[in-house]
Amino acid sequence: MRPFIQLLHFGYHQAMSCLFPVAIFGTLALSSVIELPFMHRYDAILLILLAVQYLMVRSGLETLDELKVICVFHVIGLLLEIYKVGMGSWSYPEPGLTKLFGVPLYSGFMYASVASYMCQVWRRLRMDMTGWPGLAAAGLLGGAIYLNFFTHHYIPDFRWWLTALVLIVFWKTWIIYRVRSSTYRMPLTLAFVIVGFFIWLAENIATFFNAWKYPDQHQAWQLVSFSKISSWFLLVIISVIIVAQLKHVKADRVNRGS
Template sequence: MLKKFFKDLVYFTYHQSLSCIFPVVIFVTLALSKVSHLPLSRYDFILVICLMTQYLMYKFGLESKDEIKVICSFHIIGLLLELYKVNFHSWSYPEEAWLKIGGVPLYSGFMYASVASYICQAWRRFDLKILNWPRSYIAIPLGAMIYLNFFTHHFIYDFRWLLIALLFFVFSRTVVKFTIRQNIYKMPIVASFLLIGFFIWIAENIATFFGAWSYPNQEMGWTIVHFGKISSWFLLVVISIMIVAQLKLFYREQ
């Protein structure tokens, strides 16, 4: 039994690493561009690398056309959120760049797209199946409310904790099944939301350390990102998985 567990753990770790190709490329680029002399601005250089990575992943069959569509939608969703948040001084991109709109470099959308890339890759590699997914007329409005709350909390009450409580209720019976080798495992989907959100928060600390962006409290020097951001990433992961799940459900019904 223990031998089987370790074999599954190695398999799981290996394929999780392959699922993270896009995020890893971004982090490596952030690190290397921090200490390297570049022929163009750093943010523009990161954008070029992201575009090349996206093209190569499609060319070599690591991502399908449908997955590219999902990833592009996340790029747009993320870029809109970035433009809004930077305008409200939630964080900033202090370095200069040619390809920068409203203080936001265009590469920033790829950080959200990389999350979508991970979800699509992991979904395929582990043959994810979701049981008791809530009906579309419940899931879609809930996802929309979560996304809108990222914008509206600057003007009205922040409903994130109410939305999180609602998520636990709506997804209380929802389970995700995944296959490692020939062995099937399962966990409550809310637990997967939280785990992915936590690891994105760790990645966010690495990204801000390498100057991907800066929060107001990091302008005088890097400090750890506030633990409260885990709840934000938790909610963003929910939106991400909702979009992928709804699209897969749509194509399955065609």
């Protein structure tokens, strides 16, 4: 009976941590079947997601520190979207007033939702890490991963080399998380894979509701390539590196102040 209760508590915290991603997919689904005669769909999505963020902060579901992290990821994601759309990797074919270089501003929220989940689950499950490689190693690796998303259009794609580096750099790193009074742990790289897989599932839902389209989806929707899991795996690493480093910095400040 106790394992079942633990699983329920774990599932509850996971579900609460996914509130913002659920809001995004709910908005995408509704906006795909409900047409607003006075506003473009992309513009309506942006306004709704801004309102959701405001309500989450006002209600205490999200802290101001977490909102700052989300804003950082929104900018990181938007820059990547602008570049990828410019390269023809995917497109946003619908009209909108809040589009920048062909990319709707709401798109950054899809990256920010990953950060929202990371921040929320970290706080709710009272997470910590052991064997963290430090800012130098983690930061350089995260920077190289992000840069590779841009450079692989011109030079060879180093994602598999970077994946091997991830396994080397983080092979001693474990996530510690707590459910009620019990403490559990798992390898950080395993967490990368699990989250990356679920983001890939979410990506299939998003493209089904026309959040964006890959070139092979313009005639008819089809499953996103399994190879995209590796891309999300690497993107999750960037998210974790930034969130974890900010958590470490904040913890150090609290310890010095106490």
